[in-house]
Amino acid sequence: MSTRILKVLSVVVILSVFLAACTSATATQPAATQTPVIQIVEGTPQVVIVTPTPGPEAVTFERSETLYTGGTQWGPPTGFNPWNLGNYAMGTFGLCYEPLFIYDPLADEFTPWLAESGEWTSDNVYQVKVRQGVTWSDGTPFTGADVKYTFDAAQEAPVGISPVWDFLGSVDLVDDFTVNFTFDQALYQGWSYYVYSTPIVSKSRWETKSVEEFTSGLNPEPECTGPYVAESLDQTKVVWAKRDGWWATQALGLDPKPTRIVDIVNSGNNNVALGMVLQGQFDLNNNFLPGISRLVEGGYGVQTYYPGVPYNLSANTAWLLMNLTKKPMDDPAFRKAVAYAIDVSQIVNVVYANMVLPANPTGLLPTWEKYIDQAVVDELGFSYDPGEARQLLADAGYQDIDGDGFVEAPDGSTIELRINNPNGWTDWMESNRVIVNGLQAVGINAQTNFPDFPEYLSQRNEGTFDMMIANDAQIASTPWRYYLWMARNPIEDIATMQDGNYGRYNNQEVFDLVDQLDQVPIDDVAGMQAIISQLQRHFLTDMPLIPLWYNGMWSQVSNQYWTNWPSSAEGAPHWTPSSWRGYWNMTAIRMLTDLQPVEPAD
Amino acid sequence: MRRYFGRKLLIYLLTLFLAVTIDWLIPRFMPGDPVDVLMARAGSFAESTELMHAYYTQIFGLDVPLGQQYLNFWSALFRGDLGISVYVFPQPVAKVIMDAVPFDILLLVPAILLSWLAGNWFGAFAARSKRLDNTVLPLGYVLTATPYMWLAMLLAWALGIVLKIFPISGGYSYAMSPSFSWAFIGSFLEHWFLPFASLFLVGFGGWAIGMRNMIIYELEADYSHYLEALGAPRRLVRRYAFHNAVLPQLTGLALQLGVIVAGAVATEVVFSYPGIGYLILQAINTRDYFLLQGCFLFIIVGVLLANFVIDIVYVLVDPRTRTGMQGEAA
Numbered sequence: 001m002s003t004r005i006l007k008v009l010s011v012v013v014i015l016s017v018f019l020a021a022c023t024s025a026t027a028t029q030p031a032a033t034q035t036p037v038i039q040i041v042e043g044t045p046q047v048v049i050v051t052p053t054p055g056p057e058a059v060t061f062e063r064s065e066t067l068y069t070g071g072t073q074w075g076p077p078t079g080f081n082p083w084n085l086g087n088y089a090m091g092t093f094g095l096c097y098e099p100l101f102i103y104d105p106l107a108d109e110f111t112p113w114l115a116e117s118g119e120w121t122s123d124n125v126y127q128v129k130v131r132q133g134v135t136w137s138d139g140t141p142f143t144g145a146d147v148k149y150t151f152d153a154a155q156e157a158p159v160g161i162s163p164v165w166d167f168l169g170s171v172d173l174v175d176d177f178t179v180n181f182t183f184d185q186a187l188y189q190g191w192s193y194y195v196y197s198t199p200i201v202s203k204s205r206w207e208t209k210s211v212e213e214f215t216s217g218l219n220p221e222p223e224c225t226g227p228y229v230a231e232s233l234d235q236t237k238v239v240w241a242k243r244d245g246w247w248a249t250q251a252l253g254l255d256p257k258p259t260r261i262v263d264i265v266n267s268g269n270n271n272v273a274l275g276m277v278l279q280g281q282f283d284l285n286n287n288f289l290p291g292i293s294r295l296v297e298g299g300y301g302v303q304t305y306y307p308g309v310p311y312n313l314s315a316n317t318a319w320l321l322m323n324l325t326k327k328p329m330d331d332p333a334f335r336k337a338v339a340y341a342i343d344v345s346q347i348v349n350v351v352y353a354n355m356v357l358p359a360n361p362t363g364l365l366p367t368w369e370k371y372i373d374q375a376v377v378d379e380l381g382f383s384y385d386p387g388e389a390r391q392l393l394a395d396a397g398y399q400d401i402d403g404d405g406f407v408e409a410p411d412g413s414t415i416e417l418r419i420n421n422p423n424g425w426t427d428w429m430e431s432n433r434v435i436v437n438g439l440q441a442v443g444i445n446a447q448t449n450f451p452d453f454p455e456y457l458s459q460r461n462e463g464t465f466d467m468m469i470a471n472d473a474q475i476a477s478t479p480w481r482y483y484l485w486m487a488r489n490p491i492e493d494i495a496t497m498q499d500g501n502y503g504r505y506n507n508q509e510v511f512d513l514v515d516q517l518d519q520v521p522i523d524d525v526a527g528m529q530a531i532i533s534q535l536q537r538h539f540l541t542d543m544p545l546i547p548l549w550y551n552g553m554w555s556q557v558s559n560q561y562w563t564n565w566p567s568s569a570e571g572a573p574h575w576t577p578s579s580w581r582g583y584w585n586m587t588a589i590r591m592l593t594d595l596q597p598v599e600p601a602d
Numbered sequence: 603m604r605r606y607f608g609r610k611l612l613i614y615l616l617t618l619f620l621a622v623t624i625d626w627l628i629p630r631f632m633p634g635d636p637v638d639v640l641m642a643r644a645g646s647f648a649e650s651t652e653l654m655h656a657y658y659t660q661i662f663g664l665d666v667p668l669g670q671q672y673l674n675f676w677s678a679l680f681r682g683d684l685g686i687s688v689y690v691f692p693q694p695v696a697k698v699i700m701d702a703v704p705f706d707i708l709l710l711v712p713a714i715l716l717s718w719l720a721g722n723w724f725g726a727f728a729a730r731s732k733r734l735d736n737t738v739l740p741l742g743y744v745l746t747a748t749p750y751m752w753l754a755m756l757l758a759w760a761l762g763i764v765l766k767i768f769p770i771s772g773g774y775s776y777a778m779s780p781s782f783s784w785a786f787i788g789s790f791l792e793h794w795f796l797p798f799a800s801l802f803l804v805g806f807g808g809w810a811i812g813m814r815n816m817i818i819y820e821l822e823a824d825y826s827h828y829l830e831a832l833g834a835p836r837r838l839v840r841r842y843a844f845h846n847a848v849l850p851q852l853t854g855l856a857l858q859l860g861v862i863v864a865g866a867v868a869t870e871v872v873f874s875y876p877g878i879g880y881l882i883l884q885a886i887n888t889r890d891y892f893l894l895q896g897c898f899l900f901i902i903v904g905v906l907l908a909n910f911v912i913d914i915v916y917v918l919v920d921p922r923t924r925t926g927m928q929g930e931a932a
Contacts, residue, residue: 060785074643075884078690086643087691158657160647197647215654216661216692235701235876236772267771267874275763275770454634454889457642472648485648498641498655499648 061239064561064597067258069579070273071286071554073265076235079218082199083159085581089230089238090263094584096137096224096240097199100128100147103477104587105367106313106574110192110477113585114142114200114225120521126181126191127174134247136202137224144179148172149203151181157214161198164191187518189480189528196477196585200225227256227592237264254593258562261592263579277302280560286578288427288554293353296556303557305577306568309354312552313576317363317482318428318471320419320435320546321503325463328409329503333396335543338467339382340389341442342435344548351430356549362536363547368479370525373533380540389442398443406445418449420468422456428469431548435469460502461495471551472500474582479528480517483535486545487514505544510535553578564596610913614906621906625898626675629891630668636688636889637662662686662892675895684899685892689884695896699878703900705773706877709794709869710862713801718855720802721809726844728810729817739814745807754800754872761796768796771874797873801866809851816847849920853912860908861901 069090077089082097093099100115112118116129134142148171154161169184183191202223209217222230225247228240240261248254266287267273273287278300293311295302304311320342322329329335344358357366361381364372393399397410408414419435421428432448439446446467451459459465473485485500489511494501513535520527539545555577557565566577573594575587637658641651659665662685663674678685684695725742728734745753762770769775775789820826820843829839867879874880878897885893 075888076690078693081692084692085647086640158650158653160644160650160654162653163647163649212661215657216686218692236774272771272874452634453642453887454632454636454639457638458634461638493652496652496655498638498651 061260061262064600065259067261067283067562067592067595068264068281069261069284069286070264070266070276070282071284072263072579072581073238076265077233077238077263079220079233080222080230081214081217081219082201082222083157083214084216084219085160088581089233090579090581091228091238091240091261091584092222092230093199093581094226094589095228095261096222096226096230097201098226099196099198099585100200101196102585102587102589103196105475105477105576106587108367108477110196111587113196114147115195118195120186120188121180124169124183124186126183128179128181130177130179131247131251132177133251134225135245136205137229137243138202138205140202140204140223142200142202142225143176144173145176146203147179147200149207150198150200153201153206153214157211159214161194164194167191185519188521189478189518192477192522193481197582227589228261231260235265237262248593254590256589256592257595257597258592277556277558280558282556283558283560283562284565284577284579285556286554286580288552289556290427291353292556293355301559303559303565303567305553305555305566310357310552311355312554314357314365314367314475314550315553315578316471316474316551317359317365318431318469318548318551319363320548321460321465321468321470322545323463323465323467323503324506324544325504326466327413328398328415329466331396332542333392334398335546336382337389337392337396337398337442338439338444339543339546340385340392341438341444342546342548343384343438345384347431347434348549351427351434352549356552359547359549361540361547363539363545364479364482365475365550367475368482371479371529371532373529373536376533376536376540380537382540382543384438386438386442393443400443405443406440407443415445417444417446417466419446420449420451420456420459420465422453423450424452432469435548461498463495463502463504465502468502469548470502475553475586478522479532480514483514483517483532486539487511503544505542507538507542507544510538513538553580553583559598561598562595563598564594566591566594610910614910618902618906621902622679622899623672625895625902626672628898629889629894632886632889634889635664636891637664639888640688640691662688679899684896687885687893688890689881689888689893695892698881698893699896699900702876702878702881705875706862706866706879709797709875709877710801710866711859713798713805714855714858714862717802717805718809718851718858721806722813722848722851724806725810725813725815726817726847729814729821730840735814739811742807742810742814745803746811748804750800750804750868751872753804754797754869757796757800758872769793770796773876793873793875797866797869797875800872801869809854812851812854813847816850817843820844820846852915852919856908856912856915857905860905862904 072090075087078084078087080089080092080096082088082093098114100113100118101110102113103110112131114131114134116131118126118128121127128144128147130142130144130147136142151161151164151168151171155165167183167185167187167190169182172180172182174180181191205223206214213219224230224243227242227246227248229243231239231241233239240263242256242259246254246256264282270287270289273282273285274289274292276282277285277289278295280301292302292304293309296304296307296311305313320338322335322338324330348354348356348358360372361377362372393407398407398415400406401408401412402414406415417439419432421432423429429448429450432450436446436448456468460468460470473482476482486505487507487510488494488497488499488501489506491501491504491506494504513531517528517531517535520531553576557577559565564573566573566575568574573591575591575594576583577591578588637655640658641655644651644654656665663671666674682696684699687693687695687698690698724738728739758770761767769792772793773790774786774793817840821839823843823846826839826843829842866877867882869875870877870879871883878900881893882897884890885897
């Protein structure tokens with residue numbers, strides 16, 4: 001009985017399915033196109049990703065009042081937690097949270113910002129007078145207690161500035177607007193970095209937060225002392241809105257013109273960014289865009305900091321790191337030969353089309369030029385010279401024994417080296433090929449190797465690589481940070497410290513010199529030069545790594561909607577033209593206050 | 603019937619357990635460490651890396667032995683906790699996936715359904731017409747055989763860059779915040795069209811070829827000849843052939859709908875479309891164990907559910923399945 005019912009039922013089902021299929025062949029097609037449209041309408045509210053202030057009405061930004069930026073965010077922005085260093089939304093530190101000072105790398109000057117002044121009142125006490133009349137965007141007044149709290153909190157929560165407590169003893173309030181930093185050991189160079197790199201947060205807002213909220217919180221509604229407040233963020237962008245009553249308008253006469261700043265997440269596709277720059281959709285883009293030099297000079301309305309070569313300021317030094325724990329990289333003569341074998345000018349001219357500058361043999365950035373000891377460079381420096389490279393190899397006993405065109409080590413063992421750089425970093429991949437060609441030309445058997453980024457990192461940290469390209473030491477207030485990076489020690493902790501010296505260069509004299517340098521006051525340029533000169537001698541003698549070129553502070557701007565951009569031109573503002581994290585506090589904020597809207601031509 | 607489904611259910615649970623275990627294992631076999639990536643991104647305060655590396659390794663639960671990590675993973679899963687993403691740290695994985703799913707559904711459901719309907723209709727139609735069969739069907743072969751990446755890039759290049767009709771990246775305009783308004787829906791549709799069109803074209807070619815071959819096969823079957831011999835009208839014979847031919851197509855459709863949450867990796871990468879497929883690529887690039895696990899978990903559950911539904915549908919639509927079941931029960 002039940003079988004019959006089932007049979008009947010199934011026939012009905014089958015028929016209905018088939019009928020639907022048959023009739024749908026012609027009839028349902030228009031209907032079917034309708035259905036998804038309705039779904040889209042219904043589904044749209046779910047598309048709202050993270051909106052701290054969800055506005056029900058559509059907001060389309062007025063183009064002439066909006067500044068579009070790009071080149072900082074490589075993934076969806078995840079909130080406004082200034083302690084979430086690599087992921088906070090562009091502008092969290094700089095547009096919203098502010099430092100005590102801003103540092104100008106082009107003029108090598110500190111400008112008081114949330115601080116009114118700062119000075120060493122004794123050998124180990126640094127006194128900050130905090131600016132009065134500053135208010136947080138939530139209406140509460142900003143005082144010295146916020147400054148003290150920010151540093152104290154870093155003692156509890158593991159955040160970027162926590163290592164300051166390795167040499168900081170205590171932070172004390174003298175009065176509401178005076179803060180004393182008392183140091184166990186006065187490390188002037190190191191401290192100079194903290195005064196402009198520490199985002200000051202509001203005590204009343206943060207003191208109720210747990211350690212987890214510092215380290216892993218989203219901080220969706222940040223309190224700001226800066227000129228902008230967070231308006232919204234979603235997967236593709238973050239939107240900042242100008243706020244009234246920024247302290248610097250009154251105190252310094254500074255007024256940023258854009259009412260909104262929209263920073264767009266990188267699409268992972270340079271051509272998209274390039275197209276948007278050309279169409280004027282970006283006002284400021286800080287991606288590396290190959291071939292931008294042609295656009296700058298071709299009258300496309302695209303501008304860079306320099307009107308000609310090298311187009312961009314320099315942001316960091318790209319090196320070839322060599323693993324000194326492996327043969328034959330443990331031999332200084334071999335490392336020197338490598339240095340002479342690399343044709344950096346080909347990287348600069350061909351790979352980068354002159355968008356970068358070749359590095360000085362010391363690797364010190366152009367902004368640190370005054371610390372270069374030319375006498376040492378003249379005596380020990382290197383340049384591209386394959387003949388010299390072959391000679392160095394031959395003198396050190398490297399010769400081709402088996403006749404394959406490549407040299408063997410003095411002990412007769414074969415040499416096969418791989419040069420790492422992350423896959424997909426096309427400019428580095430091309431540079432890597434130039435390096436490999438140079439090494440092969442002098443008889444060193446090297447090959448390119450492109451692991452993906454996480455594997456590149458683990459080979460670097462564990463010290464299993466042969467050679468690799470790296471550029472981790474960024475432009476900063478003090479060249480001490482550059483040497484700190486190259487002289488991290490002790491060697492056995494490199495894997496866990498992950499802060500430089502991945503080649504495992506072990507030289508106690510150098511380590512001591514770097515520590516000494518840290519204790520030199522930042523205005524004692526002669527004292528710094530004396531120590532840095534010795535460091536240069538060590539590095540050029542031992543050659544633990546090879547400075548290659550200066551990576552640019554990539555910046556292409558459009559004059560279509562905004563003008564008066566930073567430029568090397570006379571009379572133009574000389575600020576860092578970058579929206580990158582850590583650059584707003586290096587005068588990029590002043591770029592905003594100097595921008596002028598372009599009057600619409602009607 | 604109950605025994606049939608009981609056994610099916612057991613098999614599904616076992617499959618789920620194994621698949622989820624493999625899902626947990628695979629990311630951990632890749633060289634590289636998620637916390638390294640997180641730290642490398644932090645950059646400016648590198649001297650704090652050691653401190654923070656240790657802290658975050660603990661936060662992510664990577665400081666305990668692998669066996670313990672595996673047990674913790676299951677107990678978290680039962681609490682509905684998929685962990686915290688590294689790629690969009692510190693968003694919870696569940697939220698990251700839920701934000702992406704609407705984009706997948708709105709893109710893939712119309713693309714799959716429409717290409718299925720249009721492809722089957724066209725395939726059946728082509729099987730009847732020599733001229734169509736000889737001219738347009740080869741085009742279907744070309745469409746399915748074209749490497750998808752290439753087809754998508756050609757579309758983006760032609761319609762986006764040369765003709766400038768459609769935008770080539772993103773889910774909606776950068777000048778807008780998502781809102782319930784016509785302007786936003788318009789922008790969404792504009793960005794939706796190219797990924798949709800590329801998926802539709804490829805799907806259409808595949809379904810059309812499948813259907814055309816099935817119809818020809820069915821028309822050559824004994825029952826068709828028998829019907830013809832009985833003097834049945836051609837229309838009736840063709841209708842029967844269509845009914846039979848559509849069965850495997852239905853299975854294919856259900857399977858495709860099952861993996862819908864997987865998104866379409868290639869499409870979403872080419873068009874920077876913010877769905878699960880795009881997330882999977884980013885999760886691999888950042889060694890985001892947790893996001894990768896979460897994405898795959900969704901796919902596993904989707905595929906199993908789709909299979910389960912097919913099992914049920916087959917019992918209803920294919921009498922042979924049912925007979926077999928009852929023979930067993932008797």
